[in-house]
Amino acid sequence: MIRLTQPYISSDEIHAMTEVLQSGMLVQGRRVQEFEQNLATYMQANYVSVVSSGTAALHLALAALELGQGDAIIAPSFTFPATVNVVELQGARPVLVDVTSGSFNIDPKQLKDTIKTWTxxxxxxxxxxxxxxxxxxxxxxxxxxxxxxDLYVIEDAACALGTISNGKHVGCLGDIGCFSWHPRKSITTGEGGAIVAKSESLHQKINILRNHGIQRLEDGSIDFIVPGFNYRLTEFQAVLGNLQLQRFQYNLERRKQLVKVYKRELESVEDISLPEMIDGHSWQTFMIVLNSKHERAKVIKCLAEKGIEANLGAQAIHMMSYYKDKYHFGLNQFPNAKLFYEKGLALPLHPLLTEEEITYISHTLREVLR
Structure with a gap:
């Protein structure tokens, strides 16, 4: 089976993790600090904290900015639900905006209109x-x-390590940026994530919140100054992340090469729409959009029979039961999100794939769509 995604963990990485496990120093050690420093260097960021997941990063972002009950937070209608789940968990209200075709990102025009008409x-x-x-x-x-x-900007860059916007790394442009190291992402620590803060004061607040609300005092004692979370990353995850980061640039370029093969092989297929080839894209996922006449479930089944794994791309939040029932969203209220949720098809993309496999996937898809 050609997998949709396949994390690569080398024997060197396994050995390094084993050494950490045998050392007995499993949490809050130098490897976590090294991972944070190396991420900061790579992204040209000043303040980076690694955490237990991308969702933890998003939750910490809202908590650190003291967003909660009585607040409304805008988010795209097409995304993984964790983006808005944390809004609900903080007691705030999510306000959805549709996304653009091609980039699948929040539509700036509709964003502006939503803000102006919010009542x-x-x-x-x-x-x-x-x-x-x-x-x-x-x-x-x-x-x-x-x-x-006068709005905060929180970047959900869970899928976007290495993505560039106007010469800068995304996740470093807003007030806070959030990353994920889940196995589907470009580097992995199993579960894990990171949060980038714009200011030192915000960074310090995040570090206190991720560790139970603990503040270390000058005399070496500790105080619990705020109700916090246990959102720490372990030492053995950090050593894996450090080694994954060392070969990330190769993996990033490899993804871009494979996407070019997809584009070459699929651009003449009439029954699909390809994603926009945007400068700075890091290609965590390659999602096409099927023509309305094709039933995605059948396409996925046919591809699986040919040894190819495929899946949906992301969710339309307004169509998820919890949000639909609570906020009474209309089915067609966010048409692009609905289309991409129903017809989006993520195809295999990871650095272990060969160009021959991408060609096989593309040719097989052509046959399935005939």
């Missing part, structure tokens, strides 16, 4: 910008909109 009892406080599948959102416009309306 809810909650106060708009922030925008969560998702860089979907590694495609950079239009951050210059979004940051200007946020500045005009």
């Amino acid at each position: 809810g009892p909650e106060k708009l406080k922030a925008i969560i910008v998702v860089h979907e599948f590694g495609a950079p959102a239009d951050m210059e416009i979004i940051m200007n909109i946020a500045k005009e309306h």
Whole structure:
């Protein structure tokens, strides 16, 4: 089976993790600090904290900015539900905006319209910008909109390590950026994530919140100054992340090469739409959109019979039971999100694939769609 995604963990990485496990120093050691420093160097960021998951990073972002009950937070309608789940968990209200075709990112025009026409009892406080599948959102416009309306910008860069927008790494442009190291991402620590803060004060607050609300005092004792979380990353995860990061640039370039093969092989297929080839894209996922006449479940089944794994790309939040029932969203309220949720098809993409396999996948897809 050609897998949709396949994390690669080398024998050197396994050996390094084994050494950490045998050392007995499993948490809050130097390897976590090294991973944070190396991520900061790679992204040219000043303040990086590694955490237990991308969702933990998002939750910490909202908590650190003190967003909660009485607040409204804008998010795209097409994303993995964790993006908005954390809004609900903080007691705030998610306000959805549709996405653009091609990039699958939040539509700046509709974002602006949503802000101008907002009449809810909650106060708009922030925008969560998702860089979907590694495609950079239009951050210059979004940051200007946020500045005009005095809104925080939280970047959900879970899929976007290595994505560049206007010469800068995404996740480092807003007030806070959040990353994920899940096995489907470009580097993995099993579970894990990171959070990038714009200021030192925000960084310190995040570090306190991720570790039970503990503040270390000058005399060496500790105090619990705020109710916090246990969102720490382990030492053996950090050593894996460090080694994964060392070969990330090769993996990133390999993904870009494979996407070019997909584009060459599929651009003449009439029954699909290809993702936009955006500068700075890191290609965590390659999702096409099927023509309305094709039933995705059948296409997935036929591809599986030919030894190819495929799946949906992301969810339309307004169609998920919890959000649909609570906020009474209309089925067609966010048409692009609905289309991409129902007809989006993620094809295999990871550095272990060969160009011959991409060609086989493409040719097989052509046959299935005939």
